[in-house]
Amino acid sequence: MSDKANKEWILPASIPFENLKRRDLEECVYWLLDAMGAKDLEWRTGGSGDGTADGGRDLEAHFYTPGADGEVESQKWWIECKGRKGTVESSEVKSAVNNALAIEGLDYVVIATNTQFSNPTRDWVKEWQAKHPRPRVKLWDHSQLERYLSRHPDVVLRLFSEALSSQGRFQAMESRFWNKLEFVTPKALADLWKVRREIELTGMGLFAAVVNEFANGNITHRPWGAFPDAPSLVGVLQTGLLNVSYLMMRSVKGGVDLKPVCRALAYLILTALDVLPAQNVAQLVTDSVFRGKADEMPEHVQQFLLMPIADQLLSEMQDVCSSDCRRMSCTDRSVLTDDKDEIDEYWLRLESDGLKEAGERRSVRIEFFDAPCVVGFPVDKERHCPLFLIEPSVKNTEELLAIIKRVAAFRKAQAAQKREEEKQKEIERVAQIAQKPLA
Template identity: 35%
Template structure:
């Protein structure tokens, strides 16, 4: 699947990190080195600071000590002790600072490697002095890490910079690293990140579709289950983004849900909520004839989708475990607003069920905690017509308990969105008559919206 975004938009070619080193403070440099050493496999990684703040040297430097165990040719582990001196500078590091660091390190008989790291650069005379010393002495080995060397390490371990240097990265690099950290570790952007990129939403719409789609599902996941009112991220999608957005929402994000090696595993309910909102935003931009096709047969539009598309068992598994709960959240998001002027259906707002009921109060008084499960009521008068005009032969398609085929649900969602976009006020509410009324209790049991007919 390829995007047809306008020429000039950045193409995604993997994570390429460029740090604005002149904006990196000494404290950030120290924290970055700590994270890089940890990512490189250091053991017993500790600060060697003597004050409560962790800063002792005149230049604000903070020493790091680490142990690396490397397998030797005979299979045994060779242990090396490293000492890292951080030199935050705006200009070239002076040779005297490096010489003093080497002198201090030489007093350590157990030290194997001394790293002097800076966000700036080292002069040629300094490098010549280190090379000359290396020829005459074997321990400790002295290594100079300037900004160019740190750039290479950051590209190798990009998620470290996402955590430590968000304000020192170009906007796109910062976003890519946040997405990478979310995808690989399950770590969410902070509230400051959300505010930062929402203020740059015009810039976000110019990004390549793949990066934009992954960013939007990340932001929507972070916002939680309730509909985000301050930052409606779905508004940033444009028609060329829809194919990638649906692939991300219906295939990629659910696949991240199943990763066992995530430091912070994703929560299923929040995944379905984020994917459901991307789906609704996409349906708003799709013509009717493509809505159900692209949603329910998304595997037909993925280059390597044959493994699922051509295997009935795999396709059914994806439909039941991904498409159905995503559609359920999309249905619930539209049910309450659509029912406000409907003579057929009345229902509670599924996103405002936090008021305490009598049983909740007793739970709090007796056990000190409230039950996690939440529910809301939906009343459907089966004798009344639909204000929007969708087929309600088998019940309103927005009511999850009215089991219907996914394609029919998608077409109904598209019709509701189309109708409400053109006629937000719809028809005036009429009182439910004396016909048969069906009461539905929708309960949230942690994996998907499960409905029970009374």
């Protein structure tokens, strides 16, 4: 993405550069370095900058870059932050640069400020650099920081959210998810939802929004997968499915719960089933997850990649469909506990044993053979409810999605009819009140 496009996401006048001093400036540079790919970042509690006092640096970082021969080389950076009201004193720059010269193995020294450096100071650095090839000296002033921040809207979202345009906030949310598996706040999602028709919604961004919603609660209030057209929806779903292995690896490495990702994919598959044949969706799912190479992939790997998603979707359908079913009765519906009211379990916080974790719960399902299936599946004493009978596997993905599509279509229509009946009742109630004479 070009700097011009990025600058359209940033509102520079809203970044409070004049207030970026001491710890605030150090924090800004810290997250900027992190976004730029720095490793082994260390924020010093002692140094020679505004927030420190031991003759050292405020921040230390390493960058790892490929050399001419392809070998990865480590670069050691030291950073000092100089928050000022006016131009940084030349003596401060000279002191920092000369002190860095004595450090063995130092590749770069950066002096960052929220204001600017004088021309004589810059000239002195050029002369000093001509005599001392290492370490390389970088002067980051107000303009330089603004340029770097424009390339990393996720940093601006973290520190100065008001300085981002709507497009910038969407891009920052997308970047934080895909690069770090981090989530934004519910308020940030609500703000983006309000302007969703005014901004460019990428497939990666929409998928990130869906996962963010599940990480924060549920998708009911902001159904990001329900308003794109069918081709766009397929693109969003495919984006998530193609990256299943990557997301699993990142979640394990970062210690992040993978459940929001599984719930997001289950939701997007359900939205796709709402507008496409089950056969097409099943083909899309398997081709995307296995990247068209299922024949070359061991079966246990296929199961590992696909089953968490299939299990999530099936469990949700079982919970929802059995909630008012006369044929199937379940003693525990724990899949959707993230969305349930805590009242029923509130007083368990005062019990010494507490409430067992979801993984420890046991669910008892009872099927009443004499009761019909409201969805319309042919059931009797010999033929059981297919929604509970089927065991998800890679081989029966199409069959599973066909069952889920049928259940979803019936239950969605049923819910719409119920909402319409309630709406009519409310209209009638209001009309009756309006007809009553005033006392």
